[in-house]
Amino acid sequence: MARIVGDVDGIPLLVLVVVTALAFDFTNGFHDTANAMATSIATKALRPKVAVLLSAVLNVVGAFLSLAVAATIAKGIVEQDAVTMSVVFAGLCGGIIWNLVTWYFGLPSSSSHAIIGGLVGSVLVAAGADGVIWSGLASKVIIPAVIAPVAAGFIALTGTWLVYRITRSVGSGARESEFRWGQIGSASLVSLAHGTNDAQKTMGIILLALIAGGELPADAGVPVWVIIACAGAIGLGTYLGGWRVIRTLGKGLVDIEPPQGLAAETSSAAVILVSSHFGYPLSTTHVASGSIMGSGVGRRTPVRWGVARRMVVAWLITLPAAGLVGAGAEGIQRLLDGAAGTLVVLAILVAASAGLWLASRRSAVDHTNVNDDWTAPDRPASVPA
Amino acid sequence: MDQLVDGEALTKVLVLSLVFGAGVPAVFALGVRALAPVDGTTSVLRRSAAYLCFAVCAAAVVVGVAKLVIGSD
Numbered sequence: 001m002a003r004i005v006g007d008v009d010g011i012p013l014l015v016l017v018v019v020t021a022l023a024f025d026f027t028n029g030f031h032d033t034a035n036a037m038a039t040s041i042a043t044k045a046l047r048p049k050v051a052v053l054l055s056a057v058l059n060v061v062g063a064f065l066s067l068a069v070a071a072t073i074a075k076g077i078v079e080q081d082a083v084t085m086s087v088v089f090a091g092l093c094g095g096i097i098w099n100l101v102t103w104y105f106g107l108p109s110s111s112s113h114a115i116i117g118g119l120v121g122s123v124l125v126a127a128g129a130d131g132v133i134w135s136g137l138a139s140k141v142i143i144p145a146v147i148a149p150v151a152a153g154f155i156a157l158t159g160t161w162l163v164y165r166i167t168r169s170v171g172s173g174a175r176e177s178e179f180r181w182g183q184i185g186s187a188s189l190v191s192l193a194h195g196t197n198d199a200q201k202t203m204g205i206i207l208l209a210l211i212a213g214g215e216l217p218a219d220a221g222v223p224v225w226v227i228i229a230c231a232g233a234i235g236l237g238t239y240l241g242g243w244r245v246i247r248t249l250g251k252g253l254v255d256i257e258p259p260q261g262l263a264a265e266t267s268s269a270a271v272i273l274v275s276s277h278f279g280y281p282l283s284t285t286h287v288a289s290g291s292i293m294g295s296g297v298g299r300r301t302p303v304r305w306g307v308a309r310r311m312v313v314a315w316l317i318t319l320p321a322a323g324l325v326g327a328g329a330e331g332i333q334r335l336l337d338g339a340a341g342t343l344v345v346l347a348i349l350v351a352a353s354a355g356l357w358l359a360s361r362r363s364a365v366d367h368t369n370v371n372d373d374w375t376a377p378d379r380p381a382s383v384p385a
Numbered sequence: 386m387d388q389l390v391d392g393e394a395l396t397k398v399l400v401l402s403l404v405f406g407a408g409v410p411a412v413f414a415l416g417v418r419a420l421a422p423v424d425g426t427t428s429v430l431r432r433s434a435a436y437l438c439f440a441v442c443a444a445a446v447v448v449g450v451a452k453l454v455i456g457s458d
Contacts, residue, residue, distance in 0.1 A: 151399055152402075152406075155403050156406070162407060162414065166414035166417075169418065169421070170421040175417055178417045179417065182413050185443075186446075192450065266407075266410045267407065268406075269449060270406030271402045275398050276452075278394050278398050280394075
């Protein structure tokens with residue numbers, strides 16, 4: 001732990017880590033707007049701008065609801081002694097860069113996996129294989145990631161089939177408008193759960209940094225300013241909306257009707273809430289994507305399996321890829337010991353983020369073209385004619 | 386937490402998720418069906434049944450939010 005004080009001066013590094021953590025929180029909200037709102041936007045239950053605003057507000061509210069899982073991030077996955085501030089910084093870089101890369105390609109990948117992967121990578125470089133609790137990584141991250149989308153898909157399939165079976169005698173016009181209302185309710189619940197779960201992950205990271213930096217005693221709770229800052233960052237990210245990911249989930253995977261959207265979102269909400277009650281923190285992304293696919297199968301509409309395959313590949317490589325970036329970032333900091341290393345990593349992080357943003361402008365997706373017909377299944381988005 | 390998968394907890398999660406995740410949309414669908422006019426009208430009985438269904442769904446949402454506030458154990 002002595003490294004923390006020895007490296008860059010404690011306070012500047014601490015500030016850097018806190019700001020980077022908030023930046024990650026922002027990409028987290030940005031990347032995951034789709035999980036709650038993609039189906040509501042696709043079925044026009046909500047106008048795109050209204051959907052992201054509602055989701056943002058509920059994410060902020062969710063962040064204030066509970067602090068039960070704050071500070072549990074990476075606990076039981078990496079050895080706490082191996083976590084220094086430069087390790088946390090490198091891990092955050094891995095998480096942010098991977099989130100932006102997958103956003104650029106419009107792929108709904110897990111923000112939780114990105115940050116855990118980044119941290120595991122940087123701990124591997126800092127402390128070697130002993131710094132990682134491999135059984136914890138398997139039981140808390142990898143196995144749930146395999147089971148969750150399949151379970152969510154099966155539940156959404158069942159729900160969709162039931163809904164269509166029950167309402168098949170009802171005229172589709174009346175049916176659609178009522179289901180749109182139901183959809184708003186279920187999507188709101190997913191947003192709220194997302195705010196509660198994901199904003200707390202960042203709160204946990206900042207708390208960890210504050211304790212490691214000696215600013216707070218080891219048994220301290222989350223300070224109020226941290227809660228407010230994290231709620232704000234995730235809310236702002238959600239409001240700006242990762243339109244590229246929303247487009248893939250809402251239009252790319254399957255064509256979604258309101259009853260199906262309701263079934264998919266209710267399945268997501270149920271899986272997330274029930275599993276977090278039993279202490280399995282799941283990736284909302286995996287659950288939401290699984291649900292949407294399942295609802296497509298349940299309505300017997302063609303699922304674009306090419307898009308699904310790309311998505312699954314992104315899930316599989318998220319942990320190792322974010323880990324690689326995290327490991328690289330920590331490696332640079334070790335190589336150029338002290339402030340120089342941290343500054344180089346910071347420069348790379350800013351350059352990579354700016355580069356991806358600029359690249360995204362060439363085929364921009366926003367609230368105006370998010371619902372355009374899915375014409376190029378192998379590309380993340382197409383510019384409207 | 387010795388074994389990688391706790392089968393009993395996993396079964397509970399799956400069964401409960403299935404009951405809520407597929408059951409709530411089904412109840413909502415029953416409400417929509419009850420509300421749909423038969424021969425141009427909707428009887429008071431059917432209307433009440435529909436509102437009961439929607440109330441059950443709303444209650445499920447309230448339980449969900451309560452779970453978030455209380456947090457996991």
